[in-house]
């Protein structure tokens with residue numbers, strides 16, 4: 294069997310070998326239709342390499358899966374993302390590039406051309422019912438920083454905002470973590486299935502190393518940018534409140550959010566920033582519906598659907614636009630540099646890939662990038678869950694503790710840990 298997995302560009306198939314596979318082989322006639330026995334051999338060969346590195350995006354409209362690495366994109370900082378992607382696409386084999394970039398602009402990203410890419414419409418009802426990947430006690434999680442310390446961090450941010458009225462700093466997003474040790478053996482496929490149940494979010498799993506000891510998994514409600522031809526769209530979210538437990542309470546919460554002057558100010562900074570950043574690239578740009586209430590399974594958000602038409606095909610690709618937008622005030626703050634400096638001063642850790650982005654870009658510049666939120670990063674055997682909240686003048690420390698506690702619940706519920714008693718829960722209710 295002469296075919297090595299590195300030579301397979303695309304396979305359109307579910308795992309059953311009864312189905313005919315369509316393979317495009319480098320240097321061979323394409324596509325090649327293979328009969329049962331040969332297919333079996335290819336599947337056996339492929340099983341090894343294709344299990345190693347995974348990339349999944351799933352939402353109400355589609356499902357993208359990539360496996361194996363055909364070629365890495367040279368890692369680098371955000372400023373060169375577009376250029377490195379263009380080069381990799383030019384020298385590549387025709388597949389889109391997939392991967393993730395971290396929050397910090399100078400930290401290396403992880404992007405590659407996969408060996409195998411499959412895209413299909415996503416039908417949630419065909420998914421098996423969510424299975425909790427393991428039974429984990431909430432007491433196994435270590436809060437870093439503690440809730441009391443996070444409240445103090447918010448006060449520190451409020452002091453900074455007060456010292457610099459109206460100019461240097463108007464908003465800063467602060468985050469905190471829950472860490473779980475001994476997490477390398479969790480069933481991350483089951484966790485992804487479980488996360489995929491929230492159709493208001495895009496569930497993702499992105500492996501960040503070839504050794505299988507580093508991955509990012511979550512379900513984000515926030516689309517940073519998508520590009521298809523000349524059409525671009527973005528769904529910035531900012532301004533949040535936890536969902537209520539009863540229908541009445543839920544509706545009250547939504548109304549409270551839509552009336553909140555503080556949240557609408559917080560949201561406006563993000564919306565205007567996204568419009569201003571996209572404007573130079575677009576000949577048409579706007580928001581059709583204005584600001585809306587956007588519900589996920591655990592949170593209400595203020596959101597604005599932004600749509601635009603690029604000036605031409607030579608405008609930046611989806612990856613270039615993502616790099617230009619990142620970090621929006623939804624995850625950084627405003628103005629950008631002052632917010633970045635405040636985060637570096639106040640947060641006691643580096644955010645890693647949390648609040649960066651995951652996505653893909655293809656040779657025509659089309660692609661989609663989502664903000665890496667409501668997620669966890671596995672590093673060796675430590676799983677770190679992250680949640681953040683925007684702080685503006687008028688924010689209240691206790692409320693920000695509650696908001697971040699509620700944002701953890703997207704991951705905790707999917708892990709089968711929700712609805713247990715824990716220190717943050719009283720505050721979260």
Ligand SMILES: C=C(O[C@@H]1C=C(C(=O)O)C=C[C@H]1O)C(=O)O
Nearest residue numbers: 530531532533623680681682683
């Ligand atoms: C920072 C997070 O979420 C972001 C912050 C929001 C806010 O402050 O209201 C809302 C949505 C997200 O843009 C997070 O989930 O960790």
